[in-house]
Amino acid sequence: MSEQKNQTSTATVVKCMSCDYNVEREYRDGDYVMKVEGTCPKDGGKLYIAGIYMKEVRRK
Amino acid sequence: MSLFTLATAAAQGSTSALLSTYIPFIVLMLFYVILFLPGVGQRFQSYFITKDIEQRLLVLEKYANEAKGTTERLLKEKGAKDPKGLTERLAEIFVIDPVSVEPTDIISRMRLLMRSGQNKVKDMIKLSVPKADPVTVSKIEVSAEITNALNMVYKVVRHYLLQAKKLNNFYLLFQLQMVVPMLVKIAESYDKAHKTFVEGKPVGDSLGPMVASRFLLNSEKKWQVSDETIAGETYYEGRRLIVVKAEGPMATVGTPGEAVEKVVEENKGRVKRIITVDAALKLEGEKTGSIAEGTGVAMGDPGPEKIAIERVAVRYGIPIDALIVKMGMDEAIIEMRKEIYDAVDPVVEMTKQIIKERTEEGDTVVIVGVGNTSGVAQ
Numbered sequence: 001m002s003e004q005k006n007q008t009s010t011a012t013v014v015k016c017m018s019c020d021y022n023v024e025r026e027y028r029d030g031d032y033v034m035k036v037e038g039t040c041p042k043d044g045g046k047l048y049i050a051g052i053y054m055k056e057v058r059r060k
Numbered sequence: 061m062s063l064f065t066l067a068t069a070a071a072q073g074s075t076s077a078l079l080s081t082y083i084p085f086i087v088l089m090l091f092y093v094i095l096f097l098p099g100v101g102q103r104f105q106s107y108f109i110t111k112d113i114e115q116r117l118l119v120l121e122k123y124a125n126e127a128k129g130t131t132e133r134l135l136k137e138k139g140a141k142d143p144k145g146l147t148e149r150l151a152e153i154f155v156i157d158p159v160s161v162e163p164t165d166i167i168s169r170m171r172l173l174m175r176s177g178q179n180k181v182k183d184m185i186k187l188s189v190p191k192a193d194p195v196t197v198s199k200i201e202v203s204a205e206i207t208n209a210l211n212m213v214y215k216v217v218r219h220y221l222l223q224a225k226k227l228n229n230f231y232l233l234f235q236l237q238m239v240v241p242m243l244v245k246i247a248e249s250y251d252k253a254h255k256t257f258v259e260g261k262p263v264g265d266s267l268g269p270m271v272a273s274r275f276l277l278n279s280e281k282k283w284q285v286s287d288e289t290i291a292g293e294t295y296y297e298g299r300r301l302i303v304v305k306a307e308g309p310m311a312t313v314g315t316p317g318e319a320v321e322k323v324v325e326e327n328k329g330r331v332k333r334i335i336t337v338d339a340a341l342k343l344e345g346e347k348t349g350s351i352a353e354g355t356g357v358a359m360g361d362p363g364p365e366k367i368a369i370e371r372v373a374v375r376y377g378i379p380i381d382a383l384i385v386k387m388g389m390d391e392a393i394i395e396m397r398k399e400i401y402d403a404v405d406p407v408v409e410m411t412k413q414i415i416k417e418r419t420e421e422g423d424t425v426v427i428v429g430v431g432n433t434s435g436v437a438q
Contacts, residue, residue, distance in 0.1 A: 010261065010395065017277065032309035033262060034273050034437040048277070051270065052262050052435055053401035054394075
């Protein structure tokens with residue numbers, strides 16, 4: 001019988017202030033919501049952290 | 061000779077058969093008789109209940125000691141002189157409730173005592189680590205609060221267990237056994253929350269500040285309106301919005317009541333609506349992240365902040381809306397779950413809908429993002 005375990009990881013959602021660019025990456029130390037980081041590859045707008053949340057990763 | 065031997069053997073055989081049949085029965089009967097003697101059964105039960113509580117008490121002790129260790133480590137990392145001594149002092153600090161048999165002025169007395177208590181903890185930490193930045197100080201402050209809470213839970217359970225044993229009070233043990241599993245569950249949540257706050261990540265309760273931060277995204281006018289609380293001005297569909305939230309990314313709930321009171325007074329009461337957004341406890345069976353709309357101040361405050369909003373709203377006849385996102389008690393203090401994060405955008409849209417439907421162009425609306433703003437700036 002295979003045992004299922006739920007592991008968690010933290011995701012950071014980065015969005016562009018001026019377009020719909022949206023990317024999710026692994027959480028890094030020092031991340032916080034509304035932190036401005038870099039420019040948008042799509043339209044050159046400012047990128048900001050829109051959210052940080054816990055993801056459940058189901059592992060067998 | 062052979063006949064005599066056979067007869068003896070037969071007799072012996074029947075006696076041992078008789079004994080082997082009846083002895084267990086007699087022993088069992090004796091056991092039940094002893095068990096039903098007054099007090100004996102209860103003593104047996106007390107023994108097992110005590111063992112059960114003692115095992116859970118060990119878990120509570122482990123959580124309390126680990127929390128102390130974390131606070132001590134944080135203080136040590138920032139160069140505190142006596143981290144162990146300060147941790148012990150913070151773990152034992154308390155606030156005495158105001159006199160409630162005379163309710164006159166209880167809110168201002170409660171506010172004074174609560175704020176004095178919070179400021180005392182903050183001052184003790186600042187004095188110990190004067191070079192620490194405000195975000196680090198807030199992390200140590202929350203760590204100290206969690207340590208204090210876990211230490212208190214452990215000590216109270218230990219107190220009742222020892223008292224029950226001392227007084228040989230079976231009913232006290234029985235009640236304790238019923239309540240201790242819930243306390244262990246709460247302590248477990250606090251333990252998880254401790255890690256999240258120390259890392260500076262948003263918790264479930266950060267939903268309100270996260271919604272407020274969405275409105276403040278393009279705001280160019282932000283100011284500190286009250287202690288650890290920020291207000292920002294922005295516009296939506298011709299309405300002027302004043303958004304209030306705790307000052308992030310520090311782990312604080314701020315003073316939203318005082319902030320809203322100031323904002324409304326500064327605007328001479330010309331505020332069309334106050335919209336409060338907060339995390340709320342779900343009932344068992346309800347889905348985490350489900351949204352509900354209501355009337356009143358959505359705030360889990362013991363009194364002073366909530367009543368400040370109600371009083372100023374009553375003074376100027378301002379309707380108060382409440383938007384809540386439901387979650388479990390543990391989910392409110394541990395790292396924000398995806399289901400809760402996914403509710404942020406729908407709540408922003410609902411807030412906008414309320415503004416469009418219940419106010420007109422040129423009106424001023426106050427939006428309050430209630431909750432702990434750990435990991436959420438503005």
